[in-house]
């Protein structure tokens with residue numbers, strides 16, 4: 001091992017034992033080829049041919065089958081995204097160097113997790129993470145880091161664009177599901193940002209960047225800077241999400257799975273590490289407002305009174321009972337411990 005006292009926690013020749021997951025969690029078959037089964041959807045305007053436009057059809061299909069897709073031609077400028085990636089890189093670099101600026105982690109809703117924070121049963125994840133609330137932007141922005149100096153300006157510009165993109169995607173989802181336009185309008189906000197830094201790891205077969213989970217969001221929009229490592233569970237197998245420069249990865253969160261009455265799937269995903277690549281990602285969680293009641297959309301449910309039920313046995317295939325009970329989003333978050341150890345802090349920051 002290197003003796004350099006300035007070395008960062010990951011600059012090692014072997015994986016320290018606190019980062020080695022029990023066998024059942026360790027990733028396997030890491031050398032299998034990248035499987036490009038995650039649909040890549042162009043949002044460029046396309047003519048509607050009797051029915052939905054092509055992106056709507058593709059989003060509908062991907063959300064039903066896998067719950068993950070990538071979008072290209074999304075209209076967000078490369079500069080907005082590169083600026084955000086650069087300022088976050090600077091932020092993480094500063095955490096490593098300067099102990100006096102170790103964020104202001106106790107401001108409302110702020111969470112900086114370095115690699116020594118426990119993830120599961122005392123094992124550490126191979127990553128650093130920084131999360132904070134984003135909504136309402138004008139109230140949150142001054143609680144964000146003021147170093148790097150451009151942090152607030154650059155990240156606010158990024159969030160504004162992500163909000164527009166998410167509105168657009170949710171409108172297409174409304175159309176695809178046959179929900180009235182604006183169904184999500186007042187209840188979907190980019191509530192918080194979670195950025196990740198996954199450094200190279202001496203032995204990826206022993207470690208994980210993020211444990212398998214589903215997102216407690218409506219949708220999550222992730223930028224992964226053309227890097228690999230994200231994997232999605234598909235038919236019982238982990239498949240890789242391909243590295244596509246300038247694309248955003250969109251996944252269906254479990255709140256949209258509920259609203260769609262399980263027509264859409266919220267897929268389990270995780271991040272594996274790499275010996276040579278540094279992965280940086282920005283996840284933005286588009287969530288319902290805390291007081292919003294989440295339940296299957298009324299016009300996706302078709303239930304009959306029990307007395308009518310018998311008479312309609314021949315209609316049984318058309319019945320679509322609600323598969324989930326209504327719950328306020330904030331109760332859901334609390335009861336399901338949606339953000340693990342960070343749940344209470346995040347909950348306090350949600351508006």
Ligand code: OGA
Nearest residue numbers: 194196215230271281283
């Ligand atoms: C998440 C997540 C994946 C990534 O933050 O929920 O799944 O690539 N992130 O960072």
Ligand code: NI
Nearest residue numbers: 213214215269
């Ligand atoms: Ni996730």
